[in-house]
Amino acid sequence: MSFDDIKQLLTEKFGDTVITGKETTGLQPALLINPDDITAVCLELRNNSKTYFDFLSSLSGVHYNDETNRYGVVYHLASIPYKTQLTLKISKPHSKESTELPEFKSVTSVYRTADWHEREAYDLLGIYFEGHPDLRRILLPDDWEGFPLRKDYQNAEFYKGIRID
Amino acid sequence: MVITNPKYEEALLRYNKKIADASVEDMILNVGPQHPSTHGVLRLELITDGEIVKEVIPHIGYLHRCFEKHAESLTYQQTIPFTDRLDYLASMNNSHAFVIGVERMMGIDKDIPKRVEYIRVLVCELNRIASHLIAIGTYGIDIGAFTPFLWCFRDREHIMGMLEWASGSRMLYNYIWVGGLFYDLPVGFEERCREFVEYFKPKMVELNQLLTDNQVFISRTANVGVLPLDVAINYGCSGPMLRASGLKWDLRRIDNYSAYPEIDFEIPIGQGLMGKVGDCWDRYKVRVDEIEQSLRIVEQCLDRLQKELKRTPDFDPRAKMPRKTIPKAQDYYVRCEGAKGELGFYFMTDGKSEIPTRVKSRGPSFNNLSVLPELSKGVLIADLIAIVGSIDFVLGEVDR
Numbered sequence A: 001m002s003f004d005d006i007k008q009l010l011t012e013k014f015g016d017t018v019i020t021g022k023e024t025t026g027l028q029p030a031l032l033i034n035p036d037d038i039t040a041v042c043l044e045l046r047n048n049s050k051t052y053f054d055f056l057s058s059l060s061g062v063h064y065n066d067e068t069n070r071y072g073v074v075y076h077l078a079s080i081p082y083k084t085q086l087t088l089k090i091s092k093p094h095s096k097e098s099t100e101l102p103e104f105k106s107v108t109s110v111y112r113t114a115d116w117h118e119r120e121a122y123d124l125l126g127i128y129f130e131g132h133p134d135l136r137r138i139l140l141p142d143d144w145e146g147f148p149l150r151k152d153y154q155n156a157e158f159y160k161g162i163r164i165d
Numbered sequence B: 001m002v003i004t005n006p007k008y009e010e011a012l013l014r015y016n017k018k019i020a021d022a023s024v025e026d027m028i029l030n031v032g033p034q035h036p037s038t039h040g041v042l043r044l045e046l047i048t049d050g051e052i053v054k055e056v057i058p059h060i061g062y063l064h065r066c067f068e069k070h071a072e073s074l075t076y077q078q079t080i081p082f083t084d085r086l087d088y089l090a091s092m093n094n095s096h097a098f099v100i101g102v103e104r105m106m107g108i109d110k111d112i113p114k115r116v117e118y119i120r121v122l123v124c125e126l127n128r129i130a131s132h133l134i135a136i137g138t139y140g141i142d143i144g145a146f147t148p149f150l151w152c153f154r155d156r157e158h159i160m161g162m163l164e165w166a167s168g169s170r171m172l173y174n175y176i177w178v179g180g181l182f183y184d185l186p187v188g189f190e191e192r193c194r195e196f197v198e199y200f201k202p203k204m205v206e207l208n209q210l211l212t213d214n215q216v217f218i219s220r221t222a223n224v225g226v227l228p229l230d231v232a233i234n235y236g237c238s239g240p241m242l243r244a245s246g247l248k249w250d251l252r253r254i255d256n257y258s259a260y261p262e263i264d265f266e267i268p269i270g271q272g273l274m275g276k277v278g279d280c281w282d283r284y285k286v287r288v289d290e291i292e293q294s295l296r297i298v299e300q301c302l303d304r305l306q307k308e309l310k311r312t313p314d315f316d317p318r319a320k321m322p323r324k325t326i327p328k329a330q331d332y333y334v335r336c337e338g339a340k341g342e343l344g345f346y347f348m349t350d351g352k353s354e355i356p357t358r359v360k361s362r363g364p365s366f367n368n369l370s371v372l373p374e375l376s377k378g379v380l381i382a383d384l385i386a387i388v389g390s391i392d393f394v395l396g397e398v399d400r
Helices: A003-014 A035-047 A114-125 B006-025 B067-071 B076-084 B091-106 B114-143 B147-167 B189-212 B215-221 B229-234 B240-244 B280-306 B364-370 B381-391 B395-399
Strands: A019-023 A030-033 A055-063 A070-079 A084-093 A103-105 A128-130 B027-031 B043-049 B052-059 B330-337 B342-349 B358-362
Touching (some): A003 A030, A003 A035, A030 A035, A035 A070, A035 A103, A055 A114, A055 B330, A055 B342, A070 B342, A084 A103, A084 B330, A114 B364, B006 B027, B052 B381, B067 B076, B091 B114, B091 B330, B114 B147, B114 B189, B114 B215, B114 B280, B215 B280, B215 B381, B229 B240, B342 B364, B358 B364, B364 B381, B364 B395
Parallel strands (some): A030 A084, A103 A128
Antiparallel strands (some): A019 A030, A055 A070, B027 B043, B043 B052, B330 B342
16 A cells, blocks of 8 residues: 555544644655554554554654754554555654653554553653553663753763762 | 653552562562573563462663664764674674665665675675574573584684674674775685585584484473464564564565575574474574575675676775765665564654764564563463573663
8 A cells, every 4th residue: 555545544534633744755755643643543554454554663752852842753664464664753842841741642552562662762762651551761770860862961960979970 | 850740650669569569479580680591681570479480570771882872973884883782693784784774865775886785795694694503502501402502602603703804803893884895805705605604504404403303402492482473563573583473574585675686595484393383492493494594695695706796906895985974854764684683773864964863773682572571471480591592682782
């Protein structure tokens, strides 16, 4: 199924608001999805017999660091029966002064592999995934402060009273 | 700014409570982080009931070296040595995947000379053999067979020596560069490589007699840790792990990158010869079969490199190297078949600088390891060691 067919399929199923745009400038086109619908979209793409995107290759959290300080998640899906690939993107502006983390829906219920990927995005970028079964830090220690892959991350001066040079 | 919301702490509190409760009812057993059978610094927290494992909680991150942070602050060429350190047993495959991604973004992937492509495939396959030899050897040692380990390391040493000859270092090569290679192969490499293939083929027969058909080994691995295909796909398993569950899925054939479309090789899959499809023995056997296929690829590469793609005095492997590596502004996800499975790199570039704005590496070991808690529910502790060994992960790639 081609990129435009997938777009049409999703629009027919979920209405016009589900797809907020598309990026076709690069080598791999990407669909921009409404963040609230991502779990339903993934489930539909996985189960629909015309698409069968059953393999989540990669899930990456992104900090765009633009005017609205957007945070986003990029999903790279692959279909094993049809040997096709698809990129989905969701993003949301986030206030720099906010004391809360940017929040997205978890796709763990659709792809179990998202479990560790989402924990990694939470760990390194501070993205909270609603509905994740076990959202703890995965690579860094539990008492780490801050999120290192954010563009505004400041290196800590001390770690448990030890000066970091 | 302090981030405060009690729901961010919930999961940690839940985990702490689970451990506190389990230490009353059951026994908690730590495997690792410094344990030979965890193949690196992996810590497994087992909640056990006698000899039965009720739950496994893996703790990773002991080897986290901030690959993504490094890649976001260095140029593409400077990042290549860091990719070598992801899966340090198959460094060539890592840099190959990374370089393919950058070349495609630059639009120069079609200009790479054939000889360079074949040398890349040759060294990658040699490295894959070396990686699988370690997987097999250390798996034997996990189960209690010491000799195969020594044999595998003896044969791997030949590969290490050859790759050192070509690149100057034993394990972390920095040999494949964007647009070309560090150097052409040294004079006499092809002949030496052919010598190795001839030497190594009978050694594989010996190894099969010693370990593959060994009744003790079969009893320890067959019907243990059976991974059904649907679970494997849903958990994002790839490489030998996915193929052992019975699916012919090899990105060398699916994506047909580099010189692979011109090369003839089979894709071995698990057939359940000794037990069920997808058990530990199948995963082991797929790797043994892949070594044989890799040897075939090596031979075909050597044929081409010694005949129509012969070295010429004026051949420059760096001729196509871009002076400035500045791809157009775009996002690109590249996937390649590493030694452990689907190795992916996700790049985000702004089109202005040589430094990408975001790099994510998708390590196959990371995803393969994440299936462990599912795979080891209700198994015996001794079987858990067999399962962990059969996954064949490298912690350098899990933690990145």
